[in-house]
Amino acid sequence: MRGLKAVFAGAVAGAVTIFSAAAAFAAWPERPVQVIVPWAAGGGTDATGRIIAKMLQDEFKKPFNVVNRTGGGGVVGHAAIAQAPADGYTIGVITIEIGTFKWLGQSNLSGSKDFTPIALYNFDPGAFYVSNNSPFKNAKEVVAALKANPKVYKLASGSAIGGAWHMAFGSILLKAGVDPGQFNWIPSQGAAPALQELLAGGTDIVPCSLPEAKALLDAGRIRAMAVAGDQRLPAYPNVPTAKEALGVDVLAGAWRGIGGPKGMPAEATSKLVAAMEKIHKSEEFRKFMTERGFGLMWRAGPDFAKFMDESEADSGKVLKAIGLSKAS
Structure with missing residues (x-):
């Protein structure tokens, strides 16, 4: 009898644990989310980051608070995103500079290696x-x-x-x-x-x-x-x-996307990807971007990771040709 009770108790405890974990993921976000912008307030990256934070807040009914972390030509802010706890409560704006840091000898940070790619939303x-x-x-x-x-x-x-x-x-x-x-x-x-x-x-x-x-x-x-x-x-x-x-194919310029620390929960990531796609297609966002001259481009998840890797490789080729690369 005791054995049956123990089995029953264990089954209940296991079910409660599974249910609690599922409920926790289903409830994300349960508290405010920090949105790190690696550039100063008032600039283009800040402006786009703030409209996205506002629309994510409207979507999830929880605060998405923008924090500007400047310095080091973007290194400080990007490092703050990459080094944050990978729990879904810190995300940020990733920019083209992430593909230049290692070539310029500024940092070993790299796009798909150090970040969870969510969505590319802009290319100029x-x-x-x-x-x-x-x-x-x-x-x-x-x-x-x-x-x-x-x-x-x-x-x-x-x-x-x-x-x-x-x-x-x-x-x-x-x-x-x-x-x-x-x-x-x-x-x-x-x-x-x-x-x-x-x-x-x-x-x-x-x-x-x-x-x-x-x-x-x-x-x-x-x-x-x-x-x-x-x-x-x-x-x-x-x-x-x-x-x-x-007569040459060239895709080069400035870009911006949303990402988080490497290893974010799949549930939080998938919700953010879906929300970003909804935002990107919305009349409000498209009007905001086009009226201010920002180009629209969409890449999500693995496609954004591939885009970052290609951007880094292209940056390396150009910086080497110009004579600025400090990496082999």
């Missing part, structure tokens, strides 16, 4: 520009001139050296058969000062995103040669892709 392809009085009328003329006389022309980075726009233009040049390491790149503190330098004649070519150059494009003060995307942007129908302009 890089483009490159000349002033309205430049002799170059199209991208082929630019590439031909750079091949023939690489030391004559001044190229701005459009971002920090090794940043998104520097690498995007470097990718275009590399695919077009031009060694990007032979140029004297002029460092930029951002797209706006680089474009002003272009107008002043201090540089000949500037790379950055199309939205950042919109005012000068609309005013006819600069000309866009090509964009490193797989299709023309609806808001800029007259700007050809690198494929159209140069």
Whole structure:
């Protein structure tokens, strides 16, 4: 009899344990979730991170609190995401810089190795520009001139050296058969000062995103040669892709996605993926992104992991060609 009671008690205890675990997963999130943004408040990454946090909060009826963790060119914030407890209560915005840290000798952090990929939601392809009085009328003329006389022309980075726009233009040049390491790149503190330098004649070519150059494009003060995307942007129908302009396939620019520490519970991850897909398809989110000039791109789970790995490999090729890579 005692044996039967013990078996019964054990079965009940086991059932309670299984039920409790299932209930805990089913209830996620039971408390506030921290959303780490690796860049400063007020920037593009912060803006997109905050709208996503607000919409996740609306979806799950629990606070999703944005915390800006800046420093180290994005290393501090990305490390904070990767090193957080993998319980589903810390997630964050992962950006293109995660694929550059090891090449630049800043950190050993890597996308799919150190993070649980949830969803890529944004991609802004890089483009490159000349002033309205430049002799170059199209991208082929630019590439031909750079091949023939690489030391004559001044190229701005459009971002920090090794940043998104520097690498995007470097990718275009590399695919077009031009060694990007032979140029004297002029460092930029951002797209706006680089474009002003272009107008002043201090540089000949500037790379950055199309939205950042919109005012000068609309005013006819600069000309866009090509964009490193797989299709023309609806808001800029007259700007050809690198494929159209140069015959090379290039997908290079800045991107943003949501991820968490490696090893997050599958239940929390799957709920976040489903919620992010719902957000990405919503009129509210798409309007927010397009009105501010952010490009939309969707990759979820394993597809986002693959995207991060490919982005890191491409970054390595470009940074090596430019001469900035500290990794083998």
